[in-house]
Amino acid sequence: xxxxxxxxxxxxxxxxxxxxxxxxxxxxxxxxxxxxxxxxxxxxxxxxxxxxxxxxxxxxxxxxxxxxxxxxxxxxxxxxxxxxxxxxxxxxxxxxxxxxxxxxxxxxxxxxxxxxxxxxxxxxxxxxxxxxxxxxxxxxxxxxxxxxxxxxxxxxxxxxxxxxxxxxxxxxxxxxxxxxxxxxxxxxxxxxxxxxxxxxxxxxxxxxxxxxxxxxxxxxxxxxxxxxxxxxxxxxxxxxxxxxxxxxxxxxxxxxxxxxxxxxxxxxxxxxxxxxxxxxxxxxxxxxxxxxxxxxxxxxxxxxxxxxxxxxxxxxxxxxxxxxxxxxxxxxxxxxxxxxxxxxxxxxxxxxxxxxxxxxxxxxxxxxxxxxxxxxxxxxxx
Numbered sequence: 219x220x221x222x223x224x225x226x227x228x229x230x231x232x233x234x235x236x237x238x239x240x241x242x243x244x245x246x247x248x249x250x251x252x253x254x255x256x257x258x259x260x261x262x263x264x265x266x267x268x269x270x271x272x273x274x275x276x277x278x279x280x281x282x283x284x285x286x287x288x289x290x291x292x293x294x295x296x297x298x299x300x301x302x303x304x305x306x307x308x309x310x311x312x313x314x315x316x317x318x319x320x321x322x323x324x325x326x327x328x329x330x331x332x333x334x335x336x337x338x339x340x341x342x343x344x345x346x347x348x349x350x351x352x353x354x355x356x357x358x359x360x361x362x363x364x365x366x367x368x369x370x371x372x373x374x375x376x377x378x379x380x381x382x383x384x385x386x387x388x389x390x391x392x393x394x395x396x397x398x399x400x401x402x403x404x405x406x407x408x409x410x411x412x413x414x415x416x417x418x419x420x421x422x423x424x425x426x427x428x429x430x431x432x433x434x435x436x437x438x439x440x441x442x443x444x445x446x447x448x449x450x451x452x453x454x455x456x457x458x459x460x461x462x463x464x465x466x467x468x469x470x471x472x473x474x475x476x477x478x479x480x481x482x483x484x485x486x487x488x489x490x491x492x493x494x495x496x497x498x499x500x501x502x503x504x505x506x507x508x509x510x511x512x513x514x515x516x517x518x519x520x521x522x523x524x525x526x527x528x529x530x531x532x533x534x535x536x537x538x539x540x541x542x543x544x545x546x547x548x549x550x551x552x553x554x555x556x557x558x559x560x561x562x563x564x565x566x567x568x569x570x571x572x573x574x575x576x577x578x579x580x581x582x583x584x585x586x587x588x589x590x591x592x593x594x595x596x597x598x599x600x
Contacts, residue, residue, distance in 0.1 A: 219540060220445075221571060222262040222291065223255040223558050224550035225281075227272040232553050235517050236469035241553065243272070245280065251555050252281045255288055258562040259572035262289030264447070264548050266520070267324055269331050275307060282315045291320040291395060291548070296351035297337045297344060301375065304351075305358045305382050312386035319388070323348065323396040323411065325403070327487025328519075341486045343374075345402040350375040352394070352410045358382055359391035395445065399427070399489040407442065408434030413546060417489055418448035418523035419496070420507035425542050432543075445546030446539055449514050449524035450557070452532045452564050459526045466552060467501075467513045475499050478517040485519075493522040509535050521550075529564040536569075 225248055232239030241247065255263050265274035278290040292311070294304045312319040325344045326332050332339075339347060350372040357368045358380040367379030386392055396407050397415035404427075407414045414431050416424055428444055435442045451466070453459040479499040482490055497504055497512040504513045506523065509531055515522020525532050536547060551557030566572035586595030 219536075219569060219571070220261040220546040221566075221569070222264055222289075222546065222548040223251070223260045223561075224548065224554060225251055225263050225265045225277065226550070226554045227274065227277055228266055228268070228270045230553050230555075233465070233469045234467050234514065234552070235471075235474045238469055239553075247555070248272075248277060249281060249284050251558060252285055252288060254555060254558045256285040258558060259566065260288065260558070260562070261546075262291055262318075262320060264291045264322070264550075265293070267293035267295065267322075268326075268328070269334065275311070279311060279314075282311075282318070285318075287318075289318045289320050290315070291322050293322040293324045294355075295324050295326060296348040297326075297332075297339060298335055301351050301354040301358060301377060302380055304355055305380070306384075308392060309359065309382050309384050309386045312388055312392050313384060317387035317392075319386070319392040321392050321394050322415075323352065323394060325398065327485045327490055329486055330484070341400070342402055345400075345406055347374045349406055349410070352406070354380060356391060356394075356410065359386060361385060361390075397447070397489065399487075399492055403488070404430055404434055407431060408440070409438050411442065413443045413445050415445045415447055415546075415548070417493055417521045418446055418510065418525070419492060420510060421538055421542065423492075424539060424544070428543050443546070444542075444544045445548060446544050447521040447548045448550075449521060450532060450549045450551050450561055450565075451511070451524050451526045452529055452551075452561055454528060454564070456527050456531060459528060459531075463511050463513055463524065463526050467516060470517055475501075475516045478519075482519060490519060493520075496523065524551075529568055532565055533568045 226243055230241055230243050252263060265278050267274050274292050278292045308319060308321060325348050354370050354375055354377055359382060362368045367381035369378045370376065393412040395413045395415055396411040408431060416427050431442055451459050451463050453462055479494060482494050493515050496506045497515060504511050506512050509525055509527045511524045511526045512522055514524055525535050549561060551561060562572050588594060
C-alpha cells in the first residue's frame with residue numbers, strides 16, 4: 219500500500235469556510251508539510267492545480283532539495299501547455315529529483331477557470347486533446363523516432379521531430395496518474411495511463427468504477443493500477459473523531475454552502491457532480507457510507523469525503539478499498555501539518571508503514587521525553 223499526503227497550496231486552516239484558525243501558506247509552511255511527510259515515511263505528496271493554487275511545478279521544484287525520498291505527484295494540463303514543453307519540464311524534474319516525479323493528468327472541469335486560461339474546448343473535446351497530448355508526450359519521453367524524433371498529426375496537436383535530449387531517469391517515463399468519472403475519461407485511462415484515481419466514493423461505487431476500468435484496459439491487453447483521494451479525520455476514539463468532523467465545519471453556514479454548491483453546479487465535471495450528489499448540500503445526511511463523511515464537500519471542490527474514526531476503524535475502511543484493488547491512498551487533513559503527524563502516529567503502525575519503529579531510541583536517541591533527567595519513556599500496550 220502506498221500512502222501519500224497533500225501539500226495545501228490553495229490554503230490551510232483548522233476550520234472550513236472561515237479565516238478563523240487559518241494560517242498563511244508560504245514557502246516555509248509548505249516546506250514544513252513536505253519535510254514532515256518525508257520524515258514520517260509517506261510515499262509521496264499530491265500538489266493540487268488550478269487558479270486557486272500556487273503553481274504546482276514551481277512549488278514542487280522548490281521542495282526537491284528539502285526532501286530525500288518523497289515523491290511529487292504534479293499536474294500536467296493538456297491544452298494549457300504543449301507536449302514538448304511538458305516533456306522538458308517533466309524530464310528535468312525527474313532528473314533533478316533523482317527519479318521522484320509522478321505525473322497527474324488533469325483535463326479540468328471548471329469551464330470558467332479554463333476560459334480564463336484561454337481554453338474554450340468543451341468536455342468531450344478536452345478529452346480528445348488529452349488523448350493526442352498523451353500520445354505525443356509518451357512517445358517523446360520514450361525516445362520513439364530515434365534521431366529523427368517523433369512526428370504526429372492529429373485533430374488538435376501536430377508535432378514534427380519531437381525529442382528529448384535529456385531523458386527522464388524513470389523508464390520509459392514517470393508514471394501517469396489520472397482521474398475522471400465520465401466514459402471519455404475511462405476510455406482515455408484504460409488505454410494510456412498507469413494509475414487510475416477516484417475520489418472517495420462509497421465502496422460499491424468505487425468497485426463499479428474499478429470493474430469498468432479493468433474491462434476497458436483488458437481490451438488493450440493492459441492492466442491499470444488504482445488509487446483513491448480521501449480526507450481523513452482520525453483520533454484515538456471514534457467519538458473524538460466525529461466531534462472533530464463537526465468542529466471542522468462549525469463555521470460553515472447555509473449561505474456559504476448554497477454559494478459553493480451553486481458554483482460546483484456550473485462545472486461540467488462528472489466527478490464533481492458525483493461528489494455533490496452524495497450530500498445534496500444537506501448537513502443531515504453526511505455519513506454516506508460507514509465512516510465515510512461528505513462534510514468537506516459542502517464547500518470544497520474536488521475530493522469532498524473523509525474517513526472518520528479511530529485508527530483501527532480507518533484502517534478497516536482502507537483495507538476494504540484495498541481489497542477491491544486500490545493500492546494508493548492520497549490522504550489529507552486540516553490543518554495539514556498537524557494531521558500529517560497524527561495520521562502517521564496513529565495509523566502507520568497498523569499498516570506496517572513509516573519510519574517510526576519500536577526501539578528507535580537505540581539508534582537515534584531517546585524516543586519521547588526523558589523523565590527525571592534519567593528515565594526513558596516506556597512503551598504502552600497497543
